[in-house]
Amino acid sequence: MKKLFPTLLVFAACVGSFLLGTSYRSADQAITADIANYASKIFGIEFSAAERDSMLDNLNDQLKGFERVRKIPLTNDVAPALLFDPVPQGFEFEKVKKTFNAGPLPKVTLPAVRDSLAYYTVAQLGVLIRTKQISSVELTQFFLARLKKYSPALLNVITFTEDLAIAQATRADAELKAGTYRGLLHGIPYGAKDLLAKKGYPTTWGSAIYKNQQLPYDATVIQKLEKAGAVLIAKMSVGEFAWGDVWFGGMTRNPWNTKTGASGSSAGSGSAVAAGCLPFAIGTETLGSIVSPSTVNGITGLRPTFGRVSRFGAMALSWSMDKIGPMARSVEDCALIFNAILGPDGNDATVRDVPFNYEPLKTLKGMRIGYLKKAFESNYSNRANDSLTLAKLRELGAELVPFELPSYPVGDLTIAIGVEGGAAFDELTLTNKDDQMVRQGKNAWPNEFRSARYIPAIEYVQAQRVRTKMIQDLYQVLKKERFDVYITPTSAGGNLTYTNLSGHPSICLPNGFNRNSMPTSITFSAQLYNEAKMLAVAKVYQDATFWHKKHPEL
Secondary structure, eight states, rough: TTHHHHHHHHHHHHHHHHHHHSOOOOOOOOOOHHHHHHHHHHGTTOHHHHHHHHHHHHHHHHHHHHHHHSSSSOOTTTSSSSSOOOOTTTTOOOOOOOOOOOOOOOOOEEEESSSGGGOOOOHHHHHHHTTSSSSHHHHHHHHHHHHHHHHHHOOOOOOHHHHHHHHHHHHHHHHHHHTTOOOTTTTOOOEEEEEOOOTTTOOOOOOOOGGTOOSSSOHHHHHHHHHTTTTTEEEEEEOTSSSSSSSSSEEEEEEEEEEEESSSHHHHHHHHHHHTTOOOOOESSSSSSTTHHHHTOOOOEEOOOOOSOOOOTTTOTTTTOOOOEESSHHHHHHHHHHHHOOOSSSSTTTOOOOOOOOOOOOOOOTOOEEEEEHHHHHHHHHHHHHHHHHHHHHHHOEEEEEOOOOOOOOHTTTHOOOOOOOHHHHHHHHGGGGSSSOSSTTTTHHHHHHEEEEEEEEHHHHHHHHHHHHHHHHHHHHHHHHHEEEEEEEESHHHHHHHHHOOEEEEEEEEEEESSOOOEEEEESSTTTTTHHHHHHHHHHHOOOOOGGGGOOO
């Protein structure tokens, strides 16, 4: 029987594909009771002979229905008629919208050595432009030159948008000369992860399959940054279909050690900001794609609350988990950029109009900040640096309150990505275009998309119901403990997966280096829609350290 069992599983998989109407099935074959019996082994339920026989008419009718629905074309931008909502029962939104307050502007003068500009913050560069110490065209040409110099080695750019950039920078300078100033992003160059559409330029999603794809619209995030006066100079590399750092041009490199990757999937955004080739970039995250490249490249990355930033014009991987956020040099830079890109646009129905009342804190004295006690006390790679971070917070006057996340099998709940991603790219599975993807192993998208077809619809729905309970329980814990912000190890303790599923915001920022001289990070998280308090707390910590001012020697 032991020898037969794997054969049965293979047969059950073949039978399952028969039920799904994929390549194992010919059009004139019907589903039989034996097929239904073996297929049920995939999801671990057994039915009696009578029950199987009774289901046959339904199963065959469903199969014909699947085939009819598949004939209707679905492009990636068509969302399902189901919207994920992270808001728990009893949650109260902030209602009063205050004027955005970035705090006192830095006093900045143009450096004698122009290369020093590579590591200036957005705020510093904004002051230089506003005071006309440098023009947007000059700054744009400076960062374009750096990108062109280093991208052949780092492989962090897919498409340069140079003509567009010079036109936008010229307009920014003309507006400033005429007395129109759009704010601290006015005339600031940036890069956008190549999941975001820009009319007139390719939007490749990191895949040779879509290498020449041009979408006839601009992503909302790009529209909002243009309105704020920012200058798009490049579309940044992305791990193919938002996984990892490997795309059709190769593996994006980490400027701290070019023998290693930049992590993903916002690989190019992380690599370019770390290398001083961009003041900031836009990334996206489904399950770590802002946090991970921000960590390994030693920059600051903000993953906002689900439903804060419109995803119109962004490649869909998981409609219930995709989020867009900034990757920059400092916490305050992330606040500036986030303030420009948040809010509804009438295209993404998940986005709420909730105030973002950011205001820097002068001190953490008396501030209650939660921390995941078991996670920090566990044996993990960055424990020493994280312990120093906790000590620094206490030194800054914070009251650290131990707590734990409600216990849920969060890894099992990530089937949402497989199911939704499999649906988003089902055409590739059905046509075998997935064979053209770069990565083809067991731990790669083609296999994940195929495997997702064997996840029963009922199990997917049940997982979403468990997410609802998880969100409600976390809300009650944070409310009971009376803190809006908590701190966690970036990778240990499960918070990364947990909050990506629940929709809670996080910001990760540098907190040291490991034994291989590579950057490490710490993560602050917060109650839903409370990015303002989270960023203010993180800024106090960052201002008291110097890790974010370190940069690789290229």
